[in-house]
Amino acid sequence: MRDYAKVSPHFWVGKTGKQLKKNPEALMVSLYLITNPHANMLGLYYMPTMYIAHETGLTLEGALKGLQSACEAGFCAYDQDSEVVWVYEMARFQVAEELKPADNRCKGVQKDYDSLPDNPFLSAFYDKYSHAFCMSNKRGPITSNTSPSEAPCDPLRSQEQEQEQEQEQEQNCSSKSCEENFPLPAIQFSQYKPEDHKRYSILECVNQYPLQNDFITLGKQRFSEIEDQDLISMFTNFGDFFCAKGNEARNTPSLWLVKWFAWIQNNKDEARRKRESKHTPQKQKNYSNAGSRTHNEVGEWMSEICNENSAPSIRDVHEVEGTKYA
Incomplete structure (x- = not known):
């Protein structure tokens, strides 16, 4: 932002x-x-x-x-x-x-x-x-x-006009071949009741509608190139972000769907980078030199630690750290 x-x-x-x-x-x-x-x-x-x-x-x-x-x-x-x-x-x-x-x-x-x-x-x-x-x-x-x-600007259609056009297309397309011409399915606002003008917080909307499963399914339809795990990760961040706002962020169900699509568009590349970075093998650190000590010095140092007559050099972690890591 x-x-x-x-x-x-x-x-x-x-x-x-x-x-x-x-x-x-x-x-x-x-x-x-x-x-x-x-x-x-x-x-x-x-x-x-x-x-x-x-x-x-x-x-x-x-x-x-x-x-x-x-x-x-x-x-x-x-x-x-x-x-x-x-x-x-x-x-x-x-x-x-x-x-x-x-x-x-x-x-x-x-x-x-x-x-x-x-x-x-x-x-x-x-x-x-x-x-x-x-x-x-x-x-x-x-x-x-x-x-x-x-440059021409195509006339903008209202939501009602778009729905009417979609219905006409469905009636005219009786075979699956018609679906191949529309790789991005239209937003199915009917699943979230466009007549429901009540504004919900994201938590209220989750309780009212099967938000997570449906949003991920619709997100996959509209952004078919995105991995499922990236969509799940983005939805988690989407929910956390708007949960933090509480009642300050209240929208109709249809507007929450639009916000979700915008969230995917703005965060899909970052989600992919994070996923790929987790699978990148980390370069192992080289401890073969044991600092600047020679092998003989390391051996002498270990002998001193293991000497029963010497004062204890290693203490229990609970004794040092208390119960923090217990």
């Missing part, structure tokens, strides 16, 4: 800012996309639309309307399939206009870019900022020379 974010005064008087001010929802969503705790300095990051609604206080329809207006104003672009947003000029204001090759921030930009999930904006981002930030590795397919402001 970022500690701070920069908002330029130009935001209010620039051409794009004036366009955003025509729509209160667009203005709210735009400020949120710059300052929210899930964003990165690139302005290119994973952002489920339900996060926008929940954390801005807008309704889901209001959040979708504001996001669509922000796209139309040329402020950002949003891809529903990957749930990734790109705020076009955010990197310029959050990082710098231009960096020198020796600046450590160049490595930070490249690292953040390399860790992003696959999305249709990767190539365009590189084309826009590679020279300014001395980037060296380009991701994504090669695109045309269309400028970001000209």
Whole structure:
């Protein structure tokens, strides 16, 4: 989570800012996309639309309307399939206009870019900022020379429209061959009662719903490349994090599911690294020299310890440490 974010005064008087001010929802969503705790300095990051609604206080329809207006104003672009947003000029204001090759921030930009999930904006981002930030590795397919402001933004659909479309697809697909065209199954909010508008703490939600088993199953469906043990580890950390917040973190069941998906997206690489580090054989320390002693000195030292007439050199650990290790 970022500690701070920069908002330029130009935001209010620039051409794009004036366009955003025509729509209160667009203005709210735009400020949120710059300052929210899930964003990165690139302005290119994973952002489920339900996060926008929940954390801005807008309704889901209001959040979708504001996001669509922000796209139309040329402020950002949003891809529903990957749930990734790109705020076009955010990197310029959050990082710098231009960096020198020796600046450590160049490595930070490249690292953040390399860790992003696959999305249709990767190539365009590189084309826009590679020279300014001395980037060296380009991701994504090669695109045309269309400028970001000209890039289309697909109309955003409401949750009800998505559910209707999913039902139509299910009716039209009577065979398993249809399922092969949809590698990422849609979020099944119906399992967590979207009509249940009551807000629960994470512990209350666990008591109300079979949260752990279902969340791990749904997480596996959406992130099929992740190992089961990594999902279990991440769910444990997810629960511990929000349990510590207590009643300060209360959400509807559907929002808890969205938060879980966002948690996986943000922590999957770290979980994999921790698992792999546990299986890396540790280099054994070499005690063959016994410090700086020669073999004869070690033998003499052991003889002194074993001499029955000498004062005891080794004491029981309980005598030394008390009952701490008993």
